[in-house]
Amino acid sequence: MRRSMFGRYGLISLIAGLAFCALYWAMFVDRAYIEVSLTNHGPSNTYFKAYWPDKQGRFHGSKSIRLPIRPGLNKVSSYLVDLEGLDRIRIDPVDYHGNFELHSVSIKQSGFAPIILKPADMPVSMIPSPHPPVTQELRTNGWYVEPVDHDFQLILEPDLKPAGGNTVRNVSTFAVILLAVFAISFLSRGLWRNNRWIIVATLMLLVAVTLMATVSRVDTHPDEKTHLQAVTYFTDHFLPPALDDPDIAHSYSIYGYTRLANFEIYYQLAGWFSALLTDVQLPAYLRARTVNCLFLLGLLLFAIYRPGFREFLIPLLLTAQAWYLFSYVNSDAIGIFVGLLVAYQAAHRSSLLNTSLQGTATKSTWIGLVAISLLIGTLLLVKPNHYFFVLFLGLYLLIRLGQGDFPDRSAFWPRIVLVGVIAAVPYGNRVAMDMAVNGIDRGERAELYEQMHEKHAADFFKPSTPLEKKHPYLYLRERGADIQRMIDREFWPQKSFQSAFGDYGYTQYRAVPAFFSSVENLGLALIALIVLTVLFRGPPAHHALLLATVVSVVSLYAILFWYSWSISFQPQGRYFAAMLPMFAVVFYEIRQYVNRIAITSLVIGLFALSYYSFVFIGLDQIGKIAHGYGPFQ
């Protein structure tokens, strides 16, 4: 035991412990922390900003913090930078033309006496820039200011006085961190065998997801009501509805569309399943939410029974946004569920699909092959963004063929054709169901749907409404917005990124910017690790795989961007979920030669951040069932 404690494993623990200490020091100790209490007298939301100068003494956005504030009293706080040696910082209390009242400002940095500004100190300690305000007065509780222009700034010269006395605390903290890392790595050793840690992590997220599904209010999640209406239809119907059926009029959203018109299989499955739970006497939304939770449970069970599948769950651990999709009524989760299972079948060398295509499977696997073909076919009955995974699968198959993975061509071709034919069945079946109700003529159907669109859409969204009267977020390109505007003014990439890693409710609950920059750093490190590893260590086939992934990911990204630009502005990260199964295949392929410790550390880092975001932001802030009215009581 001693050898192993202080052997390679001990060394890794020591390095990890030191890394944590350094991180702790840099992120929390060696930085100032600002707490501000202010009243925003303006009518709308704005930002509190603080800047610190770069080496040339200039202030700019990359060296600043930005905290959202609402009208009325606000208490905000954030870490700044190490203030030692800095002669000034700039504070923009309200980032627009408006009046405000500062009640208190405190700046604390470890090792220095705190700087606490009371209202009486403020006019002396903070110099207005570039112009003095129109009005300023000292009130009982604060310093009231009416600025001249919208870019009102205050310059504060922080006078840091060494206070000392923190050395013992800091050394003790490092000792405790090191001890904790050693203890955790010693106690958790069994978890690294057979990828058991992935099971534990998936179980953790399943519990958190189940809690989100049960404590959050109905329709507090994006479009849940619309999804639920579509699901409810299928609780007492087998076939899809006629598009002009008055019974489904309520399922048309203000955009003039109904989820019942598309071919997503989720609504039928969830509706039929909800019907089975009728006697449980839970509200309809809870019965429907059960379905997505069960998809996640299904993935966990499959991973317990098939150790080979565990690695395919890694992408799921990277972002809490994917977990969120399993916790309310929506049709995205099924895409991830089916995608990951298909990714396993496609990539894992001993999966039923691979052994069948290689001709090494036994006779009794035919039923399994049919089931897998149907599963693949289901990919066509999920949200269209998942079609990019189908594109990826096609490219991947070509690469596998190219590298000679299927030498027995006489086994491969008939079976792949069979898989293709059977995979077409679910889609064909769905089209047939629709034809039975809405007629064989597809053109007529499209025309009818267009009429319904016109009929049910709110004025803002009606096709007949002139462009200038349409919702301002429709047809941005046609309105003359260029790509630059999409990026710089509409913040499409930024909003998409944030809502891909932890936006809850109607994208109104999210962690502080530091969270997203941490996710960004770890994510970029993970991508860099994978790309560099494949380029330097991978065989040519993996270079091709990398290219195929880039092509699929970029195409998906581009089409989503184009959609937001040309049709409806929807910068929503959940549409990127189709990338998860692609990453699963990549993770699996490179597992032999990628640095396990590095990749596991980065994945666990992202998992920890996601867990924080889901539990301490998502679950904490989401609208919850009223206290005393739990549906399970």
Next chain:
Amino acid sequence: MDMDRFSSAIKSSLPALVVGLVLVTLYLQHFMFRAFVEIDFETYLRYKAPVQVFWADRDETFSKKRLSTHWIFNTQNLLQMRVGDLGDGAQLRIDPLQYKGHAKIKRIRIEQSGYKPLTLDDAESLTALEPVNHIKSAVYQDGGLVITTTGGDSQLLLHPELVRAETWPWHHLINVLGIMLASLALLPALSRSFSGHAYVPVGLTVVLVLATVMVSVSQRFTHPDEATHTRATNYYQNYNLPPKVDGPEIAPTYSAYGNSRLYGYEIYYFFSGLFKRLTEPLHIPAYMVGRLFSLLLLLGLALMAYRLPEFRVVAAPLLITPQIWYFFSYANSDSYSVFVSTVLAWLAADSDSPLNRFLVDREPSAKVLKTIALGLFLGGMLFTKLNYYTVILFVGSFYVWKYWRGDFVDRRLFFRRAIAVLAVGMLLAGCRLVWDGVNNDWERGERIHKMWEKHAIEAYKPSTPLENKHPEMFLRERGTSIDDMLNVHHWGGKSLLSAFGGYGHTEYFARPAYFNWMSGLGLMFMALAALALLMRGNRHIQTLFLLTVFFCFLVVAISFVTSWIRILQPQGRYLAPILPILGVLYYQMRPYIFQWVSHILILGMFSLSVYSFAFVGIAEIPKG
């Protein structure tokens, strides 16, 4: 598939089939042959009050065995309940108010599988409710049946006429099939988790997530005494040593009772204060630091369970009640006491634990270091909450039992080692006592009394005459008998409820059915253990069983006596020391009991606990 393979497949899936059939029976009994009743009920209340719904078959009398009680505390209430079979001329009796007043029944909905749903929501249907007792009038007005009661036990009778549905409820077939398939799919994973108690760390991981969510979503100071614990923690953020009992620096830590948590010897406050000091740069609110400290202790237990197979066995009782999990989800000192008591139970029970190896090992490595470390740990046990001293006493008796069983071949070595370790522990405890003495000029008791008088509110001051004191204080002195304690103050019932899932200031509980299931499974476990040990055990294990029973009673008795002679606190958390004691017994009796059954019972209680913690605790607790 040939016959051999077929029969072996059947044999291997037999447990899954049995469990599946049990679940199917429960499903059918619950969902197919019982009706669901929903009553939209409006009243104006000043206090929490019960609404009772009885059901009985045709021509049968009503009894408390078929009763659903709902405590209501709002004006608008949606009462939902599952009652018996209402299909064949059954009767329903609603007792709306137990006092003189008004109430309005706006709607009654009855659903039973195989029948058309029945809704009473208009004048004609609602007046079918027949006033039986203590009802002055029942008139339909303003969208509901307005009832005026005359006081006493008001009753309304209903003969619901359920009409058979046209189609048979076919979905039950699919559900039954689904349950059987789910059993076949889940049970292999479950039975695999039985080996080596692998489900214990997994269960603790689930608990860790649940506790983290409780930490995150619950309002500040919404948990029992969280504010007092947090203030005591704050003291050690600034000081390293225990305070003077009358020091001004502890003034904020006094409760309404005139007591400060810092008077006790609990080292929890020192550690949590230290943790707070170390995490200062994180700028986390004080109550949250305390909560995170509790979570870290739980993480420690979970990780130990992953790493140490023997620890899992001792920690298994932690899975049987959500009340213990609740300790780990807010700032309080029980979390620490449970943590160290569980570790102590493992050190004592596992013959290969560091403590037991040290006691028998002739040439241990790092002997001095181990003596000090083990001594400090054991001495540290004296710095837990007072009721955990029973665990210490139990472990002491357990070693006497081990000695009697002949576990220590070299007795001299055992005594030498034990004395060395205990001496270090006593030295630590002695240091604390001496410090307290010197620091308080050897007048600690008197000063505490003075402070009590000074800081307590009137109802709790020692000088307040008994009749003016809080009515729940000194009950014995006021002439309350043991019988009254149980039947008037419901000490037993309340303690049981809050031992298996009472949240907030013991405000949020699951339905009675949950507690019935919980006690049912618990009693089955006890019966299983008693029977197995009686029939299969030797005299050693039987003695240990009796010893355990004695100490469990002792824990209960101490809690009872405190409630009786000092202040009524029927709180299940005072019974928590039973769990580490049970852990030691469970470890020792493993060879004698039917493991499979015990696993199923533990997991049954665990599942119920998850329900209570997630769907009652987290769902109901006030959130920020």
